[in-house]
Amino acid sequence: MEKLLLLGDEAIAQGAIDAGLSGIYAYPGTPSTEITEYVQRSKLAKERGIHSDWSANEKTAMETALGMSYTGKRAMVCMKHVGLNVASDPFINSAITGANGGLIVVAADDPSMHSSQNEQDSRFYGKFALIPIFEPSNQQEAYDMTYEGFEFSEKYEIPIMIRLTTRLAHSRAGVKQSALKDQNKISLPKDMRQFVLLPSIARERYKILLDNQANFEKESEQSVYNKYVKGKDKSMGIIACGIAYNYLMENYTDDECPFPILKISQYPLPINLIKKISSECKKILVLEDGYPLVEDMINGILDKDLIVLGRTNGTIPRDGELDPNIVAEAIGKPIKKGKDVPGLVVGRPPSLCTGCPHIDSFDALNEALKEYSKGRVFSDIGCYTLSALPPYESINSCVDMGASVTMAKGAADAGLKPSVAVVGDSTFTHSGMTGLLDAVNENSPITVFILDNSITAMTGGQKSHATGRLENICLGIGVKPEHLKILNPLKKHHEENVKIIKDELAYNGLSVIIPTRDCIEIIKKTKKTTKEIEK
Amino acid sequence: MKIDIILAGVGGQGIISIAAAIGYAAVESNLYLKQSEVHGMSQRGGEIQSHLRVSDKEVHSDLTPQGSADMIISVEPMESLRYLPWLSPDGWLITNTKPFINVPNYPDINLVLKEIESFPNHITLDADDIARKLGSARSANIVMLGAASPFIEIPYEKLENGIRGIFSRKGDKIIKQNLDSMMAGKEFTKNYLSETSKV
Ligand SMILES: Cc1ncc(C[n+]2csc(CCOP(=O)(O)OP(=O)(O)O)c2C)c(N)n1
Ligand code: SF4
Numbered sequence: 001m002e003k004l005l006l007l008g009d010e011a012i013a014q015g016a017i018d019a020g021l022s023g024i025y026a027y028p029g030t031p032s033t034e035i036t037e038y039v040q041r042s043k044l045a046k047e048r049g050i051h052s053d054w055s056a057n058e059k060t061a062m063e064t065a066l067g068m069s070y071t072g073k074r075a076m077v078c079m080k081h082v083g084l085n086v087a088s089d090p091f092i093n094s095a096i097t098g099a100n101g102g103l104i105v106v107a108a109d110d111p112s113m114h115s116s117q118n119e120q121d122s123r124f125y126g127k128f129a130l131i132p133i134f135e136p137s138n139q140q141e142a143y144d145m146t147y148e149g150f151e152f153s154e155k156y157e158i159p160i161m162i163r164l165t166t167r168l169a170h171s172r173a174g175v176k177q178s179a180l181k182d183q184n185k186i187s188l189p190k191d192m193r194q195f196v197l198l199p200s201i202a203r204e205r206y207k208i209l210l211d212n213q214a215n216f217e218k219e220s221e222q223s224v225y226n227k228y229v230k231g232k233d234k235s236m237g238i239i240a241c242g243i244a245y246n247y248l249m250e251n252y253t254d255d256e257c258p259f260p261i262l263k264i265s266q267y268p269l270p271i272n273l274i275k276k277i278s279s280e281c282k283k284i285l286v287l288e289d290g291y292p293l294v295e296d297m298i299n300g301i302l303d304k305d306l307i308v309l310g311r312t313n314g315t316i317p318r319d320g321e322l323d324p325n326i327v328a329e330a331i332g333k334p335i336k337k338g339k340d341v342p343g344l345v346v347g348r349p350p351s352l353c354t355g356c357p358h359i360d361s362f363d364a365l366n367e368a369l370k371e372y373s374k375g376r377v378f379s380d381i382g383c384y385t386l387s388a389l390p391p392y393e394s395i396n397s398c399v400d401m402g403a404s405v406t407m408a409k410g411a412a413d414a415g416l417k418p419s420v421a422v423v424g425d426s427t428f429t430h431s432g433m434t435g436l437l438d439a440v441n442e443n444s445p446i447t448v449f450i451l452d453n454s455i456t457a458m459t460g461g462q463k464s465h466a467t468g469r470l471e472n473i474c475l476g477i478g479v480k481p482e483h484l485k486i487l488n489p490l491k492k493h494h495e496e497n498v499k500i501i502k503d504e505l506a507y508n509g510l511s512v513i514i515p516t517r518d519c520i521e522i523i524k525k526t527k528k529t530t531k532e533i534e535k
Numbered sequence: 536m537k538i539d540i541i542l543a544g545v546g547g548q549g550i551i552s553i554a555a556a557i558g559y560a561a562v563e564s565n566l567y568l569k570q571s572e573v574h575g576m577s578q579r580g581g582e583i584q585s586h587l588r589v590s591d592k593e594v595h596s597d598l599t600p601q602g603s604a605d606m607i608i609s610v611e612p613m614e615s616l617r618y619l620p621w622l623s624p625d626g627w628l629i630t631n632t633k634p635f636i637n638v639p640n641y642p643d644i645n646l647v648l649k650e651i652e653s654f655p656n657h658i659t660l661d662a663d664d665i666a667r668k669l670g671s672a673r674s675a676n677i678v679m680l681g682a683a684s685p686f687i688e689i690p691y692e693k694l695e696n697g698i699r700g701i702f703s704r705k706g707d708k709i710i711k712q713n714l715d716s717m718m719a720g721k722e723f724t725k726n727y728l729s730e731t732s733k734v
Binding site: 005007168170325338340341342346351460 | 545546558559562567568569570571572573574575576577578579580581582586592594595596597598599600601602603604613614616617619620621622623624626637638640641642643646647650
């Protein structure tokens with residue numbers, strides 16, 4: 001069969017479709033977005049009626065996928081690493097309820113923070129939930145693990161996690177496909193109480209989860225994804241997890257690795273294989289992209305005299321993504337390097353597009369705030385976060401999705417009046433609405449800007465959940481109509497916009513201002529599609 | 536056979552299309568390929584790069600090790616210099632000379648070009664100008680692919696198929712414009728090499 005040229009993300013999507021997926025649930029987030037987008041574009045997925053619409057946030061996505069699994073059908077939920085924080089309540093509890101139809105949770109981590117607020121390692125969540133984790137080292141494994149993962153999940157009635165990092169998510173390679181499977185039919189859980197986590201039932205379910213740990217470990221011990229490779233030089237053994245295995249092998253393209261290697265791509269850790277390599281070698285070098293999870297674990301459980309090298313002892317930098325050069329240095333190979341970057345090269349940070357509606361919103365807000373002291377604008381995550389950079393320098397926070405509204409309220413509670421929140425339309429429906437309810441209930445003296453550009457722009461222009469309905473949502477939550485203002489953020493309306501903002505800042509209570517104008521990227525996109533339709 | 540290429544440019548300049556065309560050609564030639572791309576935040580006018588690795592043997596790492604790339608193909612002159620640590624000492628620096636200025640402290644373009652020309656193996660051309668003269672202003676990226684094509688050990692016809700493949704949905708006119716752009720880039724390099732009798 002001809003190979004498909006797929007991103008790691010796309011390999012996961014194709015593997016799921018071929019395995020008989022019935023629904024994918026997700027909220028966009030780099031580097032996970034392309035998984036769902038691939039299913040949305042797939043003709044086969046459309047023919048098979050696979051659900052692929054975006055969810056409002058990662059928690060609703062996780063719960064909806066669990067609901068589909070309850071019916072016996074195969075479901076997948078995808079998110080970026082910080083999305084798992086949002087979904088963590090249903091995620092941890094889904095390990096207790098267990099799955100019925102196969103359930104795969106994909107978490108895409110972003111070491112080096114290419115597009116994220118942190119570089120947290122989702123394997124900790126998988127370990128915390130006590131579920132098996134699969135960590136592909138390449139695109140083919142990403143496909144195969146997903147394809148086979150549903151069966152694994154059904155065999156033990158347990159959700160499984162697939163964890164990958166940006167580099168694999170966004171790198172293409174040839175992938176061999178397996179035979180297309182039928183979708184499952186609806187078949188509800190045999191035990192109708194399985195998903196009822198009343199304490200008495202939850203205790204039983206938790207025991208089942210604990211009892212299964214030995215099975216999961218046995219699976220890891222026998223997994224084709226975990227392998228021990230012999231080596232003559234026992235002065236050091238190397239444990240390489242997921243993609244780190246490739247960086248290691250890259251250093252042995254022309255010669256053979258003299259050291260024993262244990263490749264790990266399936267967890268819980270295969271303890272016997274770990275014991276084997278650590279009893280044979282004096283030192284163990286651990287290569288893992290992310291936090292030192294395996295390193296910390298073996299540091300504690302094995303022979304006290306064993307020397308463990310890795311991120312915690314400085315052999316590998318404590319933070320940031322791995323690459324072939326870092327690994328070369330750790331194994332003592334000569335490092336090649338080209339010329340240094342000439343001094344005249346300057347950084348080119350991302351910036352708001354020329355003509356972006358956010359620019360006019362911030363110009364107006366900056367002017368309206370001139371009469372107050374600085375440092376009162378709590379913002380959120382999206383294109384508008386770029387207003388932290390010159391020439392705008394408008395915002396003072398960006399923490400997690402939805403935090404603008406609630407942090408502004410906290411600051412106002414403390415006496416910082418007025419406090420301002422700035423949130424995008426998609427972020428608002430993701431997790432800003434609940435915070436707004438808090439502010440409504442206390443009529444907090446904050447001014448909330450919902451920047452409505454009709455799209456989830458930062459992640460590439462996905463549908464936004466409440467386009468055209470934001471005003472009614474705010475009124476429904478209880479915002480007073482006289483303090484709900486819609487603006488058109490354009491230069492020609494600058495003066496009147498500044499005036500409206502000033503009035504609301506001066507009001508000692510809650511106001512919501514919704515600057516409404518389409519992202520220019522969508523305008524380009526819709527122009528393109530109308531052109532295509534005309535053709 | 537093994538080719539490691541670093542593609543460089545600014546978000547929106549179409550370097551992913553260059554990567555896709557070479558990728559298409561590599562797969563059609565039954566070669567192994569790994570191609571890492573930058574998606575996400577940097578696409579908003581930031582610096583972006585793609586590592587493209589083609590070989591007749593399995594490719595392990597998605598990232599090219601430093602000091603070993605055979606060439607840097609850049610759609611923007613300053614960006615071509617940002618990835619010098621990856622270029623092998625005998626590698627080629629192939630770049631568009633037309634600057635994309637979206638930062639206030641962009642260096643003097645003459646100094647940038649001087650720096651590029653100080654590199655023994657370099658090809659510099661105004662790909663925007665060539666594309667515009669062909670009536671296809673948006674295909675400067677494909678002109679750059681053409682300029683690099685003499686150094687890419689994949690038959691030129693396969694690269695042409697790559698162009699047909701990636702633009703198949705856009706219609707025959709766009710395909711032809713891009714094929715012409717690639718050819719113009721290729722001719723530029725051929726002429727340059729024969730004038731300087733480098734190869
Ligand atoms: C929990 C979580 N999920 C997803 C993301 C990824 N993400 C960052 S910004 C963004 C979209 C923001 O859209 P919107 O609020 O409409 O602002 P815009 O970019 O359109 O200005 C997303 C999905 C994240 N950082 N955190
Ligand atoms: S993509 Fe849209 S919202 Fe983002 S900066 Fe560009 S115009 Fe603004």
